[in-house]
Each structure stands twice: as structure tokens, then as C-alpha cells.
Amino acid sequence: MDELRVLHVADLHIDSPMRGLVPYDDAPVESIRNATRVAFESIVVDAIKHEAHLVVIGGDLYDGSWRDYNTGIFVTNRLAELNDAGVPVAIVQGNHDAESVVTRQLRLPSKTRLLSSSKPETWVLGELGIAVHGQSYAERATLDDLTLRYPHADPGLVNIGLLHTCFNGQLGHEPYAPCTLDGLRAKGYDYWALGHVHSFTVLCEDPLVVFPGNLQGRNVRETGRKGACLVTFEDRQPNIERLFTDFVRWEHVRVDVSEAKNLDDCLDRCRDELSRAIATRAEIYALRVEFEGSTAANRILRSHHEHLTAEVRALASNLGGTAVWIEKVVVSTALLKGNLDLSGDGVAGEIGRVLGELQNELSSLAGTDNPRLPELSSLRSRLRAADLEVDDALSDEELYEALGDAAEMLATLLGGEEPVDAN
Numbered sequence: 001m002d003e004l005r006v007l008h009v010a011d012l013h014i015d016s017p018m019r020g021l022v023p024y025d026d027a028p029v030e031s032i033r034n035a036t037r038v039a040f041e042s043i044v045v046d047a048i049k050h051e052a053h054l055v056v057i058g059g060d061l062y063d064g065s066w067r068d069y070n071t072g073i074f075v076t077n078r079l080a081e082l083n084d085a086g087v088p089v090a091i092v093q094g095n096h097d098a099e100s101v102v103t104r105q106l107r108l109p110s111k112t113r114l115l116s117s118s119k120p121e122t123w124v125l126g127e128l129g130i131a132v133h134g135q136s137y138a139e140r141a142t143l144d145d146l147t148l149r150y151p152h153a154d155p156g157l158v159n160i161g162l163l164h165t166c167f168n169g170q171l172g173h174e175p176y177a178p179c180t181l182d183g184l185r186a187k188g189y190d191y192w193a194l195g196h197v198h199s200f201t202v203l204c205e206d207p208l209v210v211f212p213g214n215l216q217g218r219n220v221r222e223t224g225r226k227g228a229c230l231v232t233f234e235d236r237q238p239n240i241e242r243l244f245t246d247f248v249r250w251e252h253v254r255v256d257v258s259e260a261k262n263l264d265d266c267l268d269r270c271r272d273e274l275s276r277a278i279a280t281r282a283e284i285y286a287l288r289v290e291f292e293g294s295t296a297a298n299r300i301l302r303s304h305h306e307h308l309t310a311e312v313r314a315l316a317s318n319l320g321g322t323a324v325w326i327e328k329v330v331v332s333t334a335l336l337k338g339n340l341d342l343s344g345d346g347v348a349g350e351i352g353r354v355l356g357e358l359q360n361e362l363s364s365l366a367g368t369d370n371p372r373l374p375e376l377s378s379l380r381s382r383l384r385a386a387d388l389e390v391d392d393a394l395s396d397e398e399l400y401e402a403l404g405d406a407a408e409m410l411a412t413l414l415g416g417e418e419p420v421d422a423n
Contacts (some may be wrong), residue, residue, distance in 0.1 A: 059094025
């Protein structure tokens with residue numbers, strides 16, 4: 001066969017719960033909950049439309065053990081559609097759907113092969129001239145380099161390695177089934193179809209070693225376009241084309257309000273950034289909006305969060321209707337510096353003196369066994385329990401700066417200055 005088309009998919013996490021779904025009027029919560037299913041349905045359609053000769057799934061087809069059989073029935077029905085279209089499917093299990101994790105089972109269609117978890121298995125599709133080599137996870141925490149036992153390439157076939165792996169641990173995912181580039185190259189395969197890393201990543205061009213990313217982002221840490229890779233082999237040389245399948249597009253929208261003087265200025269900038277975020281095609285957008293920068297509008301943003309959130313949701317609705325959902329509005333702005341004299345008399349000066357004492361106390365706590373350190377640790381824990389973000393890595397300098405911001409804000413509030421106008 002002169003040209004072979006293989007669709008490489010990984011990390012579908014079917015029926016994975018979407019994190020952070022906060023319902024409000026017109027929020028498409030139910031549609032978002034079904035996003036992983038819609039993405040899988042989309043990739044089945046793409047496989048048939050592009051006349052793929054084979055689909056390979058690099059692990060985490062499921063997010064864990066099924067709550068009931070409906071999850072398995074849904075997946076089996078989609079695999080049956082591929083089976084009926086004459087498209088075989090090779091699957092390995094990963095850490096989320098390891099053999100020990102998914103306790104319920106359903107019979108798979110005849111053209112679907114789940115590769116062994118006891119040792120590497122090779123599935124030869126002679127009519128296609130393809131050999132797929134892979135091994136499923138028997139246990140969730142699989143920490144061995146599985147590729148050490150993978151067979152060497154069959155020189156008469158197109159050889160595809162199918163593996164769920166953290167690679168060498170540098171990509172920021174759980175350290176399961178680590179491997180090395182030298183180890184992958186040593187097998188002589190034409191293409192390595194990997195899974196586990198949720199962002200599209202090409203590790204090597206020769207041989208082509210690829211993470212396609214997950215089919216559907218599930219939270220605000222999984223932003224941008226998501227999908228699969230269509231791999232076309234011509235004379236055994238692979239070329240990849242990305243196919244985008246995400247039904248819900250997650251984005252972190254950062255709004256720089258450094259020059260803003262009031263709330264209207266901030267919202268104007270927010271409207272511009274929201275417009276840019278929804279410019280790429282998606283059915284539903286799930287957006288976290290974060291206001292950043294040192295601004296004269298700092299106090300109005302921080303003290304009227306409910307109003308600000310409502311305004312941002314209204315903007316999103318005006319721009320995209322029910323297709324745009326605001327996951328959260330975050331205010332990370334700071335006061336403009338130099339507006340107050342904390343060294344003189346009066347309220348501002350008194351706050352300045354208290355600030356100095358606090359900074360000295362922090363300095364004395366740092367790097368010691370001071371008995372009050374557990375209090376600070378406990379405070380961080382309580383903040384996290386309240387779903388507030390806390391950075392353990394703040395330096396003394398950054399802590400001092402945060403104290404300075406607090407002091408300026410307090411001095412402004414107590415010193416009788418006019419508040420920043422919301423308009």
C-alpha cells in the first residue's frame with residue numbers, strides 16, 4: 001500500500017468530571033459535562049471521513065473505573081462504528097484505566113485489540129503492512145520502563161510503538177512508565193504513538209515521537225485547541241496533521257489594566273481580550289478571566305468582586321451568548337506605587353511604622369525554628385481550604401512588597417482619601 005493513514009489518539013478520559021463548573025443563568029453546564037463524549041464522537045467521524053486505515057489509542061481511554069455500564073456502552077458503540085467502517089483500533093491502557101483500575105468489562109468489537117498488560121504484544125495487520133507494538137498498564141502506578149522489553153522492528157512492515165509514558169519526567173506529569181529517547185530509537189520503529197502528556201508535543205523528528213495531547217480539555221490548566229494526529233505514511237515516512245476535536249475550549253484570559261483609571265476602562269480592556277479569546281472556532285468557550293497590573297482601579301476591582309464578575313459574565317454573553325462561559329474572575333492587580341507617604345505623621349505614618357515592625361518580625365522568623373512558624377503554615381492551610389491561591393515560594397522581598405501593598409491600601413482607606421470611582 002503506497003499510503004497509510006493512522007489516527008493517533010490519547011487521553012480521552014471519557015466521562016471525566018469537569019472541574020470548577022459553577023452554574024449561573026445561561027451557563028452551558030450540561031453541555032460541558034458531556035464534552036469528552038462529544039470529542040470522541042467527533043474523532044470517530046474524522047477517522048471515517050479521512051479514510052483512516054487504523055486508529056491507535058495511547059492510554060487513558062477512561063478516566064477510571066466506571067460508575068455504571070453506560071460509560072462502557074458508549075465507548076463500545078463508538079468502537080463498533082469504526083468496526084463497521086472497516087477501521088481497526090489498537091488500544092493500550094494507561095494509569096487512569098489500568099487493568100486493576102477498570103473493574104467492569106464489556107466485549108470489544110472484532111476489529112478492536114486491547115494489547116496485553118503482562119508483557120509487550122505485537123499486533124500485525126498483514127493486509128495493511130503494519131505492526132503495532134505496545135503494552136497496557138497492569139497497575140496504575142507503573143514505574144518501570146516498559147520499552148526495555150518491546151521487540152525490535154520488523155523490517156518488512158511499518159512499525160508503530162504504542163505507549164503511555166511520562167517520557168523522561170521533564171514534561172511535568174506523573175512519573176509513570178518513564179523511557180528515554182535513546183531507548184525509543186533503539187527499537188527501529190517508524191513512529192512512536194505516545195499518551196499521558198495532555199499537550200501536543202513532538203519529542204523527536206527521526207523517528208517521529210509524538211504526544212497528540214488529550215481530545216478535550218477538562219479544566220483551566222488544559223487550555224488551547226485539543227485533538228488528535230492524523231499520521232500519513234508515504235514510503236514508510238510519517239507526516240502528521242493535527243485534527244481538532246475539543247467541544248469546549250478552555251482559555252486563561254489575562255487582562256492588563258495597568259493604564260486603567262476606573263472600572264469602565266478595565267471592562268473595555270476585558271472586552272478586547274475576550275474578543276480575541278473567542279476568535280478561534282469552538283462550540284463552547286470556558287474562560288478564566290484574570291485582571292493584572294498596577295492600576296488606580298485596584299481598590300474598586302478588589303472590593304467589588306461580585307459586581308465585577310457579573311459585569312464580565314454580561315460582556316461574555318454579549319459577545320458569544322450561551323457559547324461563552326466564565327469559569328472564574330480573578331483579580332491579581334496591585335496599587336500604583338508612590339501615592340502615599342508612609343514616613344510622616346498621621347494615620348499613614350503610623351501604618352508605616354507598624355509595617356516596619358511586621359517586616360522585622362518576618363525577617364526574624366525566616367530560616368529559624370521559631371515556634372510561631374506552625375501558625376504561618378496553619379494559615380496557609382486554611383487559605384487553601386477556602387479555595388484561595390497561596391504561593392509557598394514567596395521570597396522575603398515579595399512578602400515585604402505584599403505588606404507594602406496592604407499598608408498603602410489601609411492608609412488610603414483610613415486616611416480619608418476619596419475612593420476610586422467605579423465609573
